[in-house]
Amino acid sequence: MAFELCFLLLLAPLLVLALDPAFNDDVLGLIVFKAGLSDPEAKLASWSEDDGSPCNWAGVKCDPTTGRVAEVVLDGFSLSGHIGRGLLRLQNLKKLSLSDNNFTGFINPDLPHLGSLQVIDLSRNSLSGSIPEEFFKQCGSLGVVSFAGNNLTGRIPESLSLCQTLVEVNFSSNWLSGKLPPGIWYLRMLQLIDLSDNLLEGEVPKGMENLYDLRVINLGKNRFSGQLPGNIGSCLKLKLLDFSGNLFSGRIPDSIRSLDSCTSLSLQGNFLAGQVPNWLGDLKNLVMLDVSGNNLSGEIPSSLGNLEVLEKLNLSRNGFTGSLPDALANCINLLAIDVSHNLLAGKLPLWIFKLGLRSVLLSGNRLGGSDEYSSLASMAASNGGLQVLDLSSNAFSDVLPSDIGVLSSLQFLNMSGNHLLGWIPASIGELKAAYVLDLSDNWLNGSIPDEIGGAVSLKELRLQKNFLIGKVPAEIVKCSSLTNLILSQNNLTGPIPTAIVNLTNLEYVDLSLNKFSGGIPKEVTNLSHLLYFNVSHNHLEGELPLGGFFNTIPPSSVLGNPSLCGSAVNRACPSVHPKPIVLNPNSSNPVGGSSSPTHGHKIVFSISALIAIGAAVFIAIGVIAVTILNMHAQSSLSRSAAPLELSGGEDYSCSPTNDPNYGKLVMFSGDADFAAGRQALLNKDCELGRGGFGVVYKTALCDGRSVAIKMLSVSGLIKSQEDFEREVKGLGKIRHRNLVALEGYYWTPSLQLIIYEYIPCGSLFKNLHDGPGKTCLTWRQRFHIILGMAKGLAHLHQMNIIHYNLKSTNVLIDNNGEPKVGDIGLARLLPTLDRCILSSKIQSALGYMAPEFACQTVKITEKCDVYGFGILVLEVVTGKRPVEYVEDDVIVLSDMVRCALGEGRVEECLDKNLLGNFPAEEAIPVIKLGLICASQVPSNRPDMGEVINILELIQCPSEGQEELE
Structure with missing residues (x-):
């Protein structure tokens, strides 16, 4: 009763207004709508029940003829709450746009019943539930509807086909599932349909050719299978076609050649086979062409050189052979080309440096030759904008161009994994915009030039696996943004430069397998962002620093230095101690003159003994x-x-x-x-x-x-x-x-x-390890478990929840073999996310915890969960625990797998129960994905959405999809 009374008192002003004959229905509707909202930034402060008209309110527009509300546009107002029924009073409303807020709850099926409504945009909120079947049954004059970027589930309603006035439909970035209703192709007025980034599956139904006015179709990032729609070429007005990130197979359909108006064509991340057809060069309006990540083969057709307005070309991750056609030099507007990870051979084309390219990715091919590009400066004069150049993992055997510094806009240079000879040119210091420089795994000799300090924007310097000699130049201190300094496996000498202690952003340092001598500068303990520091196998001596990262440094990071001492190498440091404190009962007391009553014994306490006693207490x-x-x-x-x-x-x-x-x-x-x-x-x-x-x-x-x-x-x-x-x-x-x-x-x-x-079938740990009760999981079951864990974790991250405690005992398996991640968000129940509290609560997660937990100054993010997920992937594939103790040794799973995979011993990376009964084309990429997720550096780990996409690309199309549902 008291509650009802309070409620009536709250609504009293509205009731009074409602009885006022001059009261506008629109005012009442909007005020009731506002009453159910949270408005932290007071964006709706102008909305007052005392006004006779809402036409001057923020986000509200009225029809000048009728004076009734025609538009409510509250995009990005930081509002939250439910979309209340008050809006249903706005009978003359034509446009309702509430995007980029935090509205929750379900979609009101009565919204389209507002007779004049033409546009509904509820995109990028937190709406849940399914799209109501009733929503489209009486849609009036509705022309545009967008529910993109929410948490909607279920199927696309069949009733969508009844809404014949629809021009634009956008349901992208949700969790919609099931098959595409065939009736969708009977919406003859449709110009845009975007269903990307969902869980839709099955074959695309026939009938797309009915959409004569279609301009944009995006079905990317789903699980559609079968052939690409054969009659899509009938949609002659189509400008954007995106079928990427699905399971389509077969060849590129010939009907696409009719799409003269098409400006963007993306078929990447499928299982398309055969050659790229020559007629693609006839699509003269193409600005973007992406067929990467398929099984395409043959030579790259020279006809692509006819695409004069082309700006982005991506043919990577296929099986293309031959060389890069010189005809591509005719693509005068080309800004980015990616043909990495193919089987291309031949020399590096000169036009690469002559066009106005911004990004050139040619890694993972067989390109090579020993021609010296002595005229690089003149060639690059017309291309002052090259920002990304990746020639890694090829067969280049030349010296580095001495004038490489003329590429002054270069931000990313990777020439690792080749056979480059000679010295690193001094002009490397002229790359003042470069933030990544990777020349690792070559045959470079000579010293690191002092001029390296000129590359002031460097964040990553990777020179490992070369034959470099001499000292690390002190000028490196000028590269104040450095986070990664990797110089391992060279012949570098001299002391570790004290200059590095001033590189306060360092996270990852590897100086191992060189000939460094002297001590480790004590000040390195002040590097608060440090996650990895490896100086193993050098000639270092003296005491290991104490403090910061070095309190938990693993022994493997310092071994192979016989003269180093400290707890990490289990070797005591010889040192000169001050005189021990002697309490002699027979000596006079310099203070009070009293003596000890004890006779005949000296009590001697050294400083180290006092410290030990204090530690014991x-x-x-x-x-x-x-x-x-x-x-x-x-x-x-x-x-x-x-x-x-x-x-x-x-x-x-x-x-x-x-x-x-x-x-x-x-x-x-x-x-x-x-x-x-x-x-x-x-x-x-x-x-x-x-x-x-x-x-x-x-x-x-x-x-x-x-x-x-x-x-x-x-x-x-x-x-x-x-x-x-x-x-x-x-x-x-x-x-x-x-x-x-x-x-x-x-x-x-x-x-x-x-x-x-x-959950009845116990934990993943039990199914993998727990004695007689463990299950001999098949590869298909393991893959399904990995994919399911990824989807569950991605959903958490989408809701801004970090798990903190991923481990195999917290993943449960139901009767259908479906994995379910448990212990969700329990860390949120603690008053603060204090790392000491967390680490004490989740100490059983040894091996799963990201290294940044050990560093108080590094922010804990979703990437910590990605690390734990990576370890889980390796655990599922290998059947081994993250950390195992064998006799006197400790085996870290990620290190073991990384080493075995690098040396080609794949069989050691798999559970012995799987040997001879697994698809290598899936297993090896999954192992590599696990290693990437478990990277020591957080920025190197993908987010969980990317993980899902990679897993869905990895999974073999030959396997029945019903097994992976």
Whole structure:
């Protein structure tokens, strides 16, 4: 009753206005709509119920004839909340645009019933649920609809074909699934259709030729299969065609040659085969052509030189042979060319430096020759804009051009993995815009020129695996932005330059396998961003620095230096200690003159002994503290379990009682009580497992459903009840087929329970490792598990949630073999994401934790989860734990796999149960993907969306898609 009264008081001003005959229906509708919103930036401050007309309100436009609201455009207003029914009062509304906000909830199926509505744009929000079937059944004059960039699921409604007035449809970047409804091709007025970045599948239905006015079609980043639509050439007005990132096979259909108006053609990331047809050169209006990542073969047709307006050409990751045709020099507007990872041979064409190219990617071919490009300066004079040049992994055997510095706009230069000879030219210092310089894995000799300091923008300098000699020039300190300094496997000598201690952005340093001598500068401990520092196999001596990164430096990073000492090399440092402190009972006391009562013994305490004693006391105090905390947790459980056992289910399903001794039980759906009563909730016999955040039990609800209950062991760190409930309710809204669903919670100040759906087939760890109970998973099952984990994690990251605790015990397998990532967002329940707290809670995740956890100054991001995912991939493929102990040795899985793969010992990278029964064309790329995800450098790791795309490209088309659903 009190609530109803408050609600009436809140709406009283609106009710008064509604009774006013001069009151405008539009004002009431918009004010009611506003009442359900959060407006943190006060963008709707001008919206007042006291106004007789809303025509001067922010984001509102009126029809000058009728004075009624015609447009509501609130794009980027930072609004949140639900799209309320108040908008339905705006009967003259023609345009509703609410994009780039944070609206939640479902799509209102009644919106199109506004008779005049022509444009609905709800893109880039957080809407969920499916697109209602009713939405398009009475769509009036609706011409444009966009739900892009939300969290929509389910199928595209069949009723879409009833909305014959539609001109533009954009459902991209959602989670829509199922097949494309055939009726979509009967929308004869359609000019744009964008369904990209979803989970749509199956063959594209016939009938696309009916769309005579179609200008844009984008079906990219889905799971469509079969042949490309054969009659697409009938859409003569088509300007953009994007079928990339799918599972299409067969050849490029000849009908595409009719698309004279086409400016952008993207077929990349499929399984298309055969040769590139010569008629592609007849599409004279093409600005972008991308057929990369297919199985195309043969020579690159010279007819592509006819594409005079072409700006971007991507033919990479195919099987093209022959040489780069000289006819491409006729593409005078070409800005970017990528033919990397093919089988091209021959010399580097001179026109590469003559055109106005910005990006040239030729890596991973067989290009070579020993012609010296002595006229590079004159050739490049007309091309002052070359920014990216990648000639890596080819067969170039020449010296570096002495005037390479004339490419003054170059930002990225990679010539690694060739047979380059000679010295590094001094003009390299003239590349002042370059941020990556990679000349590794060549035959370069001589010294690193002092002029390298002129490349002031460098972030990555990679010169490993050459024959360089001499010292590292002190001028390198001028490259103040350096993050990666890789000089390993050369013949460099002299001391490690003290200049590097001033390169405060350094993250990754590898000076291993050289002939450096002297000590390691103590000041390197001040490099707060350092993630990796390897000086192994040199002639270094003296004491290892202490502090910062060096407190946890792995022994492998310093081994092979016999004269180094310190804990990391397990070698004590010889040093001159000050005189020990002597307490002699027979000597006079210089202060008070008193003497010790002890006779006949000297008590001698060196400084090192005092430190050892202090450390022992500190450890003892820590052990006592942990013991007390454990006793406190046990007593908290005993105090809190009693009220849980005494109270009935209905007391907990709605709201907390006033008695603080009783808890609050909330179930988000279904029955709010347990079949065996409260007393069986924490039954030891029903224990499923233990983890860093608590113990998990199994029980059943009265409606017959089994659930898993996690008793949190972090009660002393949990936030307030209000914060706890807000976080848990937020986590409870997360629903994805590859995430364990949170079903409810229980709260008292000293006991918190989280209630999850029960997953019957145990953890991934159990299925891979756990004794007799482990499962001999097939390759197809393993691939499905990896892909499912990636999708679940990507969904979390899309909602700005970092998992923090990825490991195989936190991935569960259901009856259908579907992986479900658990322990979602539990770190959010702690008051702060303190790394000490986190590391103590997830110490069982040894081997999965990203290296940046050890560095207090490095931001923890989603890339930490990507690292853990990479280790999980390697664990699934190899069947080995991330860290294994063999006799006196420790085997780190990622290091073992990286070494074995690099030496061609692929069989050592696979579970022995898989040998002889796996597709190498899938397994090897998956292993490489795992290694990339587990990179030491966060910026080198892909995001999870990219991981999914890569996995879907890797998966063999010959395998039945039903196995990978």
